[in-house]
Amino acid sequence: MDTLSYKTISANSATVQKEWIVVDANGAVLGRLASQIAKILRGKHKPSFTPHVDCGDNVIVINADKIRLTGKKMTDKEYIRHTGHPGGQRFATPREILAKHPGRVVEMAVKGMLPKNRLGRRLFTNLFVYAGGAHPHAAQQPKEVKF
Numbered sequence: 103m104d105t106l107s108y109k110t111i112s113a114n115s116a117t118v119q120k121e122w123i124v125v126d127a128n129g130a131v132l133g134r135l136a137s138q139i140a141k142i143l144r145g146k147h148k149p150s151f152t153p154h155v156d157c158g159d160n161v162i163v164i165n166a167d168k169i170r171l172t173g174k175k176m177t178d179k180e181y182i183r184h185t186g187h188p189g190g191q192r193f194a195t196p197r198e199i200l201a202k203h204p205g206r207v208v209e210m211a212v213k214g215m216l217p218k219n220r221l222g223r224r225l226f227t228n229l230f231v232y233a234g235g236a237h238p239h240a241a242q243q244p245k246e247v248k249f
Contacts, residue, residue: 161230179195
C-alpha cells in the first residue's frame with residue numbers, strides 16, 4: 103500500500119451531529135444506567151468520537167424517582183457534602199435525597215462518571231432529569247432508547 107487510503111476525522115463544534123435521546127429509568131439499576139448515560143453524553147458510541155470535543159447527544163431521563171439500588175444501598179450508602187463552615191459536614195442516604203429531590207441521585211451518579219474538567223462540566227449541561235413520565239422537550243423529537 104503506497105498511499106494512505108483513509109484520513110483520521112476530528113470532530114469539532116461545527117461538524118458534530120447532536121441528537122436528543124429519551125431514557126426511561128423505571129426499575130433500572132442506578133449504576134448501570136448512569137454508565138450508559140455517561141457514554142452517550144460523552145459521545146463514545148459514535149464513530150466520530152473526539153476526546154476533547156462535546157460530540158455526545160442530549161439525554162432526557164424520565165421516571166428518575168423509580169430508580170433501583172441493589173443490596174442495602176438505599177439505606178446504607180452515604181452521600182457526603184460540606185457547607186463550607188467549620189463542622190459543616192452533612193450526610194444523606196439515597197432514600198432521603200429521593201424524598202426531597204427525586205432526580206438528584208441520577209444526576210450525581212452520572213456526574214461522577216464524566217471527566218472532572220471544563221469539558222465534563224459542559225457535558226453535564228446536556229443531561230435533563232425528570233421525576234415523572236413527562237418532559238417538556240417534545241419539540242426536539244427525541245428518540246426512545248432501551249438499555
